[in-house]
Amino acid sequence: MNPSLHWDELESTLIQSCRVFDLYRSRRRNGTREGEFYLLRAQDWVNVVPVLRDREGGERFLMVKQFRNGIERVTVEFPAGLIEAGEQPADAAARELLEETGCRAESMVPIGTIVPNPAFMNNTCYSFCARGLEKVEELALDELEVLEVLEVPVEELRERIGQAPYENGMTALALFWYLRQPAITT
DSSP: OOGGGOOEEEEEEEEEEOSSEEEEEEEEEETTEEEEEEEEEEOOEEEEEEEEEOTTSOEEEEEEEEEETTTTEEEEEOOEEEOOTTOOHHHHHHHHHHHHHSEEEEEEEEEEEEOSOTTTBOOOEEEEEEEEEEEOSOOOOOTTOOEEEEEEEHHHHHHHTTSTTSOOHHHHHHHHHHHTSOOOOO
16 A cells, blocks of 8 residues: 555544444544544444346335435335344344345345445445345334335336435445346346
């Protein structure tokens, strides 16, 4: 690595601990320059692309519709959530799929990994494709989660991604990971 690009941390102070992230003020040095940066330290996330196949061979996604407080409107997105301490990403993906849709998957295949915004965040998002879905229980939502499960044709999402209500960045990324995968049969 080019040493002139690296910033050494001199001091890190927790400003606020929130439910889904911690906000830190970090003092850093690059050569003779020093600066203050604000960083979000968050748990890693998972994102699940649940695929349903119909009798004719067409595919639909099992998605969730929910209000997002950051943008103050309803979005449609793939089931997703935080990875709990000590939990493996694939286990978190299976848990989130079950909690948010009531379904288990016959297969849960990793399709992509990315750091959502390394400018000020430290976490990673792991995306999985879930196939062979079977409804096994009712939804088991977190205390502040309110959502509706729906089926969305693959072509609808491809055509409308980036437009309301399909505007979640992690959903767009998971769709990209899904579309670049070779065909997988259920």
